[in-house]
Amino acid sequence: MSSEETAATAHANVRPGPDPEMVEIARYVKETPIVSEEAYATAALSLMDAMGCAILATRFPECMNLLGPLVPGTVVPCGARVPGTGFELDPVTAAFNIGTVIRWLDYNDTWLAAEWGHPSDNLGGILAVADHISRKRAAQGEAPLTMRDVLTAMIKAHEIQGCLALENSFNAVGLDHVVLVKVATAAVVTDLLGGSLSQVIDAVSQAWVDGQSLRTYRQAPNTGSRKSWAGGDATSRGVWLAQMTMRGEMGYPSALSAPGWGFYDVSFRGERFRFQRPYGSYVMENVLFKVAYPAEFHAQTALEAAVRLHPQAAGRLPEIERVEIRTHRAAIRIISKTGELHNPADRDHCLQYIAAVGLIFGGLTASDYQDKRAADPRIGELREKMEVVEEQRYSLDYLDPGKRSIASSLQLFYRDGSRSEKVEVEYPLGHRRRRPEALPHLFEKLGDNLASLPEGKASRILALGHDRQRLEATPVNGFMSLFTV
Numbered sequence: 355m356s357s358e359e360t361a362a363t364a365h366a367n368v369r370p371g372p373d374p375e376m377v378e379i380a381r382y383v384k385e386t387p388i389v390s391e392e393a394y395a396t397a398a399l400s401l402m403d404a405m406g407c408a409i410l411a412t413r414f415p416e417c418m419n420l421l422g423p424l425v426p427g428t429v430v431p432c433g434a435r436v437p438g439t440g441f442e443l444d445p446v447t448a449a450f451n452i453g454t455v456i457r458w459l460d461y462n463d464t465w466l467a468a469e470w471g472h473p474s475d476n477l478g479g480i481l482a483v484a485d486h487i488s489r490k491r492a493a494q495g496e497a498p499l500t501m502r503d504v505l506t507a508m509i510k511a512h513e514i515q516g517c518l519a520l521e522n523s524f525n526a527v528g529l530d531h532v533v534l535v536k537v538a539t540a541a542v543v544t545d546l547l548g549g550s551l552s553q554v555i556d557a558v559s560q561a562w563v564d565g566q567s568l569r570t571y572r573q574a575p576n577t578g579s580r581k582s583w584a585g586g587d588a589t590s591r592g593v594w595l596a597q598m599t600m601r602g603e604m605g606y607p608s609a610l611s612a613p614g615w616g617f618y619d620v621s622f623r624g625e626r627f628r629f630q631r632p633y634g635s636y637v638m639e640n641v642l643f644k645v646a647y648p649a650e651f652h653a654q655t656a657l658e659a660a661v662r663l664h665p666q667a668a669g670r671l672p673e674i675e676r677v678e679i680r681t682h683r684a685a686i687r688i689i690s691k692t693g694e695l696h697n698p699a700d701r702d703h704c705l706q707y708i709a710a711v712g713l714i715f716g717g718l719t720a721s722d723y724q725d726k727r728a729a730d731p732r733i734g735e736l737r738e739k740m741e742v743v744e745e746q747r748y749s750l751d752y753l754d755p756g757k758r759s760i761a762s763s764l765q766l767f768y769r770d771g772s773r774s775e776k777v778e779v780e781y782p783l784g785h786r787r788r789r790p791e792a793l794p795h796l797f798e799k800l801g802d803n804l805a806s807l808p809e810g811k812a813s814r815i816l817a818l819g820h821d822r823q824r825l826e827a828t829p830v831n832g833f834m835s836l837f838t839v
Contacts, residue, residue, distance in 0.1 A: 668714065
């Protein structure tokens with residue numbers, strides 16, 4: 355064989371240093387202190403809101419059917435608890451369970467940018483590992499982790515997921531946003547387990563090398579219930595990869611950049627990630643809450659507008675000739691759909707269905723996605739009268755880091771030639787700009803969601819939610835015990 359043939363068929367096996375994008379994540383996790391009081395205050399709200407969502411989800415048999423140990427009757431010493439249940443599971447299975455109940459009803463916090471997602475999905479892994487560690491330490495007479503540790507991990511997981519999402523669209527290449535949950539969970543859980551800087555890099559590299567979920571189950575015509583447990587799946591996988599790393603499993607330094615074989619070339623069309631800002635606490639400070647309605651976040655402003663129009667629309671439904679919804683490009687891309695809706699997951703990702711329910715009933719609850727409500731013929735009749743139009747200004751303001759609006763407007767046109775006012779909502783109730791207005795509603799939502807718990811536990815949880823200092827000092831194992839039944 356000639357030297358030219360050898361050169362053409364042999365690869366230079368020079369192992370590079372780790373990709374700088376992974377190093378930056380690890381340095382942030384291991385070396386950057388969180389100094390923002392606003393971030394900790396918002397993290398406490400996000401935590402309590404997510405736990406309330408978890409308790410609410412346990413009322414739905416379809417969700418409960420997915421929970422519990424893989425082998426019934428399995429007993430795990432110092433197992434992690436699952437809110438709203440009596441399960442005590444290994445951290446990986448517990449992370450799936452916790453992540454699934456938090457995410458099931460599409461009611462936990464949200465982040466919108468070039469990519470979308472739900473950063474509190476990472477709580478599945480964070481709480482499972484923190485509870486397991488704390489129970490083991492308590493059993494050995496050692497000090498457990500506190501909820502301050504959990505809030506710190508939350509802020510950092512939110513930041514990793516959210517900053518990667520600011521300028522990088524994973525949905526544009528057909529991947530689901532839960533890849534970012536896996537990456538963020540792997541990073542912060544490795545740190546919780548005592549991993550070094552290099553071990554955090556290794557765990558993050560494993561997350562990028564891993565197979566990534568297609569977005570198929572969130573998009574027409576395949577929208578289905580997997581979207582409700584995909585976050586739980588991703589956060590549990592992050593825990594698994596973190597634990598493998600802590601057992602000494604090696605990492606892959608050019609997991610992102612390896613020519614031909616790395617994530618960029620295989621899954622991101624050869625593009626490298628772009629970053630708008632360094633890691634800090636920006637994402638937690640600006641995270642969005644679903645305060646009043648369990649609906650996909652891009653539909654929240656349209657729903658608020660529909661609810662405002664309800665008093666005049668409800669008595670004139672047969673007279674409506676056309677409903678014009680003006681909104682931003684992301685909403686049209688993700689949740690605007692016509693035709694038959696096949697299941698609750700399909701309905702809660704349909705802008706027209708959500709707006710119709712708001713116009714007819716003046717509100718929306720999780721039960722409105724069930725078959726009984728969907729059988730109301732007025733919903734389908736209104737959907738057929740809806741026109742969804744992109745408003746260019748809304749699309750620009752959606753991406754403007756100084757605005758981060760999620761605007762929509764609704765207007766009704768009647769057969770007699772009259773029309774309603776055009777109701778425009780630029781910022782939903784859960785937006786940072788409306789945080790003071792939202793706070794009473796967030797705690798009302800929490801109280802409602804906790805109603806199925808024993809009264810003593812519900813009142814103690816609510817009291818912790820109103821006292822951040824006491825919440826932060828609470829041992830993780832003590833906090834999780836409040837949510838068991």
